[in-house]
Amino acid sequence: MSQRSEENHLFPVFLKLDKIQTLVVGGGYVGWEKLGALLKNDHKANVKIVAPEIRQEIREIAAVRSTIELVEKEYDPSDLEGIDLVIGTTNFYEVNQQIYRDAKAKGILVNVADTPELCDFYLGSTVKKGNLKIGISTNGKSPTFAKRLRAILEEVLPAHTDDILQNLAAIRKGLKGDFEKKMEVLNEITASFVHHKKEN
Ligand SMILES: C[C@@]1(CC(=O)O)C2=NC(=C\c3[nH]c(c(CCC(=O)O)c3CC(=O)O)Cc3[nH]c(c(CC(=O)O)c3CCC(=O)O)/C=C3\N/C(=C\2)[C@@H](CCC(=O)O)[C@]3(C)CC(=O)O)/[C@H]1CCC(=O)O
Numbered sequence: 001m002s003q004r005s006e007e008n009h010l011f012p013v014f015l016k017l018d019k020i021q022t023l024v025v026g027g028g029y030v031g032w033e034k035l036g037a038l039l040k041n042d043h044k045a046n047v048k049i050v051a052p053e054i055r056q057e058i059r060e061i062a063a064v065r066s067t068i069e070l071v072e073k074e075y076d077p078s079d080l081e082g083i084d085l086v087i088g089t090t091n092f093y094e095v096n097q098q099i100y101r102d103a104k105a106k107g108i109l110v111n112v113a114d115t116p117e118l119c120d121f122y123l124g125s126t127v128k129k130g131n132l133k134i135g136i137s138t139n140g141k142s143p144t145f146a147k148r149l150r151a152i153l154e155e156v157l158p159a160h161t162d163d164i165l166q167n168l169a170a171i172r173k174g175l176k177g178d179f180e181k182k183m184e185v186l187n188e189i190t191a192s193f194v195h196h197k198k199e200n
């Protein structure tokens with residue numbers, strides 16, 4: 001087999017966490033971190049957490065959110081029933097490996113936190129400005145770099161970024177004519193975004 005070149009082959013998709021059921025196995029620090037990452041993107045994310053011991057911070061979050069379910073017990077394969085996406089965060093490699101194997105057997109996409117060889121997908125750093133979302137991946141090379149780049153983008157994107165999107169959406173909706181004509185108008189209106197940069 002030919003060697004894959006050193007570049008990022010990951011395909012970004014933007015999941016609707018309120019329409020799918022996510023399982024987080026493990027309710028420790030990393031489980032809390034991953035829950036936070038899910039909720040940061042969608043506070044209505046459906047998340048089930050299975051662990052014999054669950055951190056107080058997670059309990060407090062679950063207490064005020066009906067979309068979060070806590071199950072206080074050790075993981076077993078039946079926990080995967082009705083699950084679309086699973087994140088393993090236990091402190092036992094063998095348990096994380098079992099979660100990975102069980103998920104693969106059921107065709108469920110799985111991420112074992114901080115264990116790239118047991119991941120079908122990675123979580124990314126995300127920047128949000130209203131309707132705009134940017135996902136960042138360093139292909140697992142440096143999550144710290146992803147975090148810094150997120151902070152830079154959060155700073156440089158103007159506060160009115162969402163207003164621009166809202167205006168464009170309104171124009172797009174009001175445009176009559178065929179598809180090609182619409183594209184022409186929208187490309188014309190937005191051309192200055194790129195030219196403006198070149199001129200400076
Ligand atoms: C984006 C973010 C999302 C999230 O998880 O929420 C995320 N990690 C974040 C932070 C972070 N994670 C770690 C540190 C400590 C410093 C450091 O090691 O750099 C910091 C920085 C900090 O916290 O300051 C530890 C760490 N992480 C991984 C390993 C294992 C390895 O590399 O082999 C180790 C070493 C463990 C050890 O040594 O024991 C692996 C992964 N971490 C990923 C995602 C995936 C690749 C993402 C990418 O391609 O960039 C991947 C592959 C798997 C996964 O999906 O989990 C979130 C940033 C959120 C933000 O924007 O602030």
Ligand SMILES: NC(=O)c1ccc[n+]([C@@H]2O[C@H](COP(=O)([O-])OP(=O)(O)OC[C@H]3O[C@@H](n4cnc5c(N)ncnc54)[C@H](O)[C@@H]3O)[C@@H](O)[C@H]2O)c1
Nearest residue numbers: 026027028029030031050051052053074075089090091114
């Ligand atoms: N804490 C960190 O910053 C960090 C950083 C990098 C890697 N890690 C690794 O990530 C893993 C988790 O770290 P942590 O800090 O969250 O650990 P933790 O000890 O705080 O939490 C582990 C969680 O897993 C649960 N668990 C244990 N056995 C289980 C089972 N059979 N079924 C379901 N749940 C089970 C525990 O009840 C607990 O909720 C560890 O392997 C750790 O080495 C942690």
